[in-house]
Amino acid sequence: MYEIIGKQLLAPKIYSLDILAPRVAKSALPGQFVIVIVxxxxxxIPLTICDSDKQKGTVNIVIQTSGASTKKLTDKEIGDTINDFVGPLGKPSEFIYEELENLKTQKILLVGGGVGVAPLLPQAKWLKERGVDVHIVTGSRNKEFIILEDRFREITQNLFIATDDGSYGFHGMVTHAIEELVNRGNHYDRCIAIGPMIMMKFTAMTTKKLNIPTVVSLNPIMIDGTGMCGACRVTVDKETKFACVDGPEFDGHLVDFDEALMRQSQYKEEEKEINHKHCRLTGGMF
Known part of the structure; x- marks a missing residue:
């Protein structure tokens, strides 16, 4: 059993949970994820790691309530426990293995959308601690759904927030913000984009046009996290990969996003049925 020792509502239906999991906290690296069974x-439930504290033995995850299982998880309170918290899983971000002196010569653009902003935090922290220059772009529907702004501002003054409706920061999508930053004269050696699949697709299209090498995280299509179910198969440079064991990070300019988007929607009807059943049993609603 793993105890929840911290809980915070970040935005409507978006929660931050601190889980006491010393072994995971000790080994977690940027880019990795955990499997949670309530x-x-x-x-x-595969969830990317938002933060970890080796001294306290805690791992922070950010969850958006979107179905029966995530609702069960976010209904938990401080002091409650969950059955399983397995990780860290997946391959860490490639930049942690690169020559540091070379990495320090680069300017890296981190782009996050929705709850995909959360797993950018350990990457941004790791890079800042080693003196690597980063710019960060985060996107949300409106001001109400912006998360972790204070945490990112502790890391860099170069934080650019975009909202679809213009209620805060830059008015437009993250792709428009990227183009605006480049038009202002900024040069980026690489981009790391994490968020909804459709957002990563268009971000990759934009950065390809701008000649910015781009890495994306395909966590959104993962299910069991071990490669056995095959649900997270994705084509990268015409080769079949599994997001959970070969990734979750891949070259965004080589991912077949149309195929991945189709695969992501394959269980929509089953998810609807489970949600309706859950609502009938609990008398609640999502």
């Missing part, structure tokens, strides 16, 4: 009847 109870004996729970399904596997």
């Amino acid at each position: 109870d004996d009847n729970g399904e596997r």
Whole structure:
């Protein structure tokens, strides 16, 4: 059992949970994820790691309530426990293995959308601690859904927030913000983009046009996290990969996003059925 020792509502239906998991906290690296199983009847939920504290033995995850399983998880309170918290899984971000002196000569653009902003935090922290220059672009529907702004401002003054409706920061999508930053004369040696699949697709299209090498995280299509179910198969440079064991990070300019988007929607009807069943049993609603 793993105890929840911290909980915070970040935005509507978006929660931050601190889980006491010393072994995971000790080994976690940027880019990796965990598998959470809430109870004996729970399904596997793959979640990217937002932060970790080796001294306290805690791992922070950010969850958006979107279905029956995530609702069970976010209904938990401080002091409650969850059955399983397995990780860290997946391959860490490639930049942690690069020659540091070479990395310090680069300017890296981190782009996050929705709850995909959360896993950018450990990457931004790791890079800042080693003196690497980063610019960060985050996007949300409106001001109400902006998360972790204060945490990112502790890392860099070069934080650019975009909202679809213009209620805060830059008015437009993250792709428009990227183009604006380049038009202002900024040069980026690489981009790391994490967020909804459709956002990563158009970010990759934009950076390809701007000749900025780009890495994306395909966590959104993962299910069991071990490669056995095959649900997270993705084509990268015409080769079949598994997001959970070969990734979750891949070259965004080589990912077949149309195929990945189709695969992501394959369980929509089953998810709707489970949600409706959950609502009937609990008398609640999502």
